[in-house]
Amino acid sequence: MEPSPLTQDSRPDTFQPKIIRLYEQLFRGDDEDSELSEGFWQEFFLHRPDSQGLKRILGSIAPDDMLHQQAHSQQLLHRAIIRVKQARPPADEIALETLTVFLDATLTKKFTNPSSDIISVLAGLHDADAVMTEFVATLDTVIRNGRTITLRLKAIRATLSITAAGFHTALPSYFTHRDLFPSLMKYVQDCEDSAEVLPAFYLLGLLANYNKFEFQNPYRLRLDDFVNDSIIQKMIVCFGRSCLELRNAYVAVQEDMPEGWTLGSTLSYIGLGALAPNSRPSTPVPAPEEAKSLFVALPGPEIGVLLSTYDFVNANKVFCFNLITLQSENSNDPPPLSAYLSLTSYLFQHAHRSTRAALYTYLSLFVLQILVEDQLLLKRLCNDETKISVRLCRQRQPYLPIVKGERIPAAVIVDLMVDGINHNLRRRLDVDFYVLCLGVLLRILSYLSRAKLRISYHWSELWRTLLAFVRFLTTYENDIKTNHRSVELTSILVNLLAFALSNGENFLPDPASYDDLFYKLVESGDTLIKFRDAFGLSSQSGSMQTLINVSSHYHSLLEGSEKGKVRSKNLSPREVSNVIKQGYETLSIDASEGLDRWERFREADSKTVLKKIARVAVDDAKILSVQ
Known part of the structure; x- marks a missing residue:
């Protein structure tokens, strides 16, 4: 009996998805200048994208090779635009998903001349304006009037991808020439799920910047x-x-x-x-x-x-x-x-x-x-x-x-500033961060004082934090003074303390809270003097001298409260409080104007x-x- 001419091929170890073979044909073809057939593109936009596979293939292509085979990448953009404009499922969705991955992988490559090379890869230098304008117009139309929210979301993701990946090139300027704002806002209005809003809201921030x-x-x-x-x-x-x-x-x-x-x-x-359930599952630490x-x-x-x-x-x-x-x-x-x-x-x-x-x-x-x-x-x-x-x-x-x-939000914001001051102390101090934190505190205290709003807050934590910060700055003066904003930092800190001292009765909820500020200043008397000397605040800072004068005033009262034999550390809190209250009668605070200026x-x-x-x-x- 004659053997059958039919033979059975061996089964491959792994099956390669058809779309991967199409990606390879597109980006690894032997003839880079050839026009791919209509049949190729029909099949290409019928298969669901394989994002990871496409990323892997594009990632293996060097920027120069990408430029060399630009004809195929230009065809991809052109054909994808056609499919999106035709608005026929699933080809339009597949086109948008494919473009998102393609643009992200391509635009992040390190081209020698980013703007011109990217334009070459996508559209060619001669046709750039026409192709990119058509592309942006197509995306705009889908974002505004696409047949489903899902499709519109894919268009936004594609726009987000090209804006982000090409942010430092000329590409996003095509999105400033055509105003996408109305379409983005209409999309947001049509969204029912806040998760769908995120890409549009995010994109708006990139475009605005x-x-x-x-x-x-x-x-x-x-x-x-x-x-x-x-x-x-x-x-x-x-x-x-x-x-x-x-x-x-x-x-x-x-x-x-x-x-x-x-x-x-x-x-x-x-x-x-x-x-609240009866219990919750524990998670490993x-x-x-x-x-x-x-x-x-x-x-x-x-x-x-x-x-x-x-x-x-x-x-x-x-x-x-x-x-x-x-x-x-x-x-x-x-x-x-x-x-x-x-x-x-x-x-x-x-x-x-x-x-x-x-x-x-x-x-x-x-x-x-x-x-x-x-x-x-x-x-x-x-x-x-x-x-x-x-x-x-x-x-x-x-x-x-x-x-x-x-609680009122302002009290929470004060907590945030206190936490920020406490948890970012280091020798190479982030001076900009501290200037911002102290500035927010000054603005809030200034308003409370003018409006005479006495809010409930653990004020002792604020005073303790600010004075601990004074001690920190004094300890690391040499490191801090190398920063060009150190003068601004020390000025706002001293003004903030002096403002609280001279205006605290306008916003602190009770006399005990006001007394506590004085008490903590007295405790920090030696530190305040060292701080003044370390940062050269003797002559130009009346606020600094106000703090030291108040501290010295009470030091003298406390030291003399037991005929000079007992210092403040040996007095009970009640005794110290009584001395502070008595000291108000002989205390003169220079309530300098402009301490809360910002x-x-x-x-x-x-x-x-x-x-x-x-x-x-x-x-x-x-x-x-x-x-």
């Missing part, structure tokens, strides 16, 4: 007069949800609720009492080194939405008002302001772990400074009607006193750090756009 110090950015101008409350509130809800998730990532590394608290009381403390590496990776890439929030806060009072007053859409979630302040607390305690974390901490401080500089907004932050519960970070000592229940936030003054922040937000957007 593109070369904004070099030319009049149209997106930045759009933020000024935008007054649609419903859209603004959706963005703020999205921001609040993102803050909550980012904060929870810190808690997942190290649970920091006070010992002895039940889960029920804990959930009640943060406004989630309705969720990571080893110290593991926890350290986990903390270094935080916050997650979603934190870049803080840049968008900052831009809105800096430009738009309607946004600020909603940020302060908006309640959560779900009664089990904390209000957005509470979630934001809670995340800021964790950022402050971990700001030292990376430059990236420190930059986002600056950004949060900018937001807080802008809010407390507006007297109407600060009035609301001090109003009982806006009381909130905020979970503050307790992952590092020293701890602030626990306050259960709701200048309003000007973005141009922080241009350098804001550019650095934009760069890290762009890097985070690259991660976010392909997740």
Whole structure:
């Protein structure tokens, strides 16, 4: 019997998805200048994308090789635009997903001449304007009127990818030539899930920051007069949800609720009492080194939405008002302001772990400074009607006193500043950070004094922190004085203490709180003198001399209270308190004018750090756009 001419091929060890073979044919073809067939593209846009496979193939191609085979990459962009414009499923979705991965992988390559080389790869230098303009117009149309929210979201992710990956080239200028703002706002308005809002809100921040110090950015101008409350509130809800998730990532590394608290009381403390079960599963506690590496990776890439929030806060009072007053859409979630302040607390305690974390901490401080500089907004932050519960970070000592229940937001912000001062002390001091913290404190105390608002707060913690900071600066004077802003730092610190001393009766809730400030100044008498001498504050600082005069006045009274034989450390707290009260009669405080003088936030003054922040937000957007 003749053998059959049919033979059975051996089964391969692994099956390669067809789309991978198409990727290889597209990007590793022998004839780079050949026009791929219509059949190839029909098949290409029928297969679901393999993001990891496409990333791997693109990652293996050198920038020069990418330029060499630019004809195929140009065909991909051209064919993808056609599929998106045709709006036929699933080809349009596949085209957008493929473009997102392709753009991210291609635009992040280290080309010799980034702007011109990238344009060559995508469109060719001669056709660049026509192709890129058509591409942006296509994305704009889908974002505004795409057949589904999912498709519109994919278009936003593609736009986010090209904006982030090409941020430092000329590519994003195509998105400034065509105004995507109305389409983005319509998309946000149509969203029902706040998670879907995040990419659009994030993208808006990147577009508003593109070369904004070099030319009049149209997106930045759009933020000024935008007054649609419903859209603004959706963005703020999205921001609040993102803050909550980012904060929870810190808690997942190290649970920091006070010992002895039940889960029920804990959930009640943060406004989630309705969720309290009988018990919760325990999670393993990571080893110290593991926890350290986990903390270094935080916050997650979603934190870049803080840049968008900052831009809105800096430009738009309607946004600020909603940020302060908006309640959560779900009664089990904390209000957005509470979630934001809670995340800021964790950022402050971990700001030292990376430059990236420190930059986002600056950004949060900018937001807080802008809010407390507006007297109407600060009035609301001090109003009982806006009381909130905020979970503050307790992952590092020293701890602030626990306050259960709701408080006015201004008191929480003071806690944040105290925590920030306590947890970022090091010889190479981040002077910029401390100037910002002290500035926020000065603005709040100044307002409380003028409005004569006596708010409930553990004031002794503030005085202890400020005077401990004086001791720290005195100890490391040589390291601190090398910073060009050290004079500004010491000036604002001394003015803040002197202002509290001369105006404390206007905002402190009771005489005992005022007495405590005097008592702590007396305790720090020797340190104050050393501080004055170390930083050369003898002649130019009347505030410094006021502090020393008050301390010396009470030292003399306390030393003479037992005929010169008993010093203050041997007196009981009640006896010291009595001496302080008696000393008021013979005390003269030079209530110098202008101790609470401050200048309003000007973005141009922080241009350098804001550019650095934009760069890290762009890097985070690259991660976010392909997740």
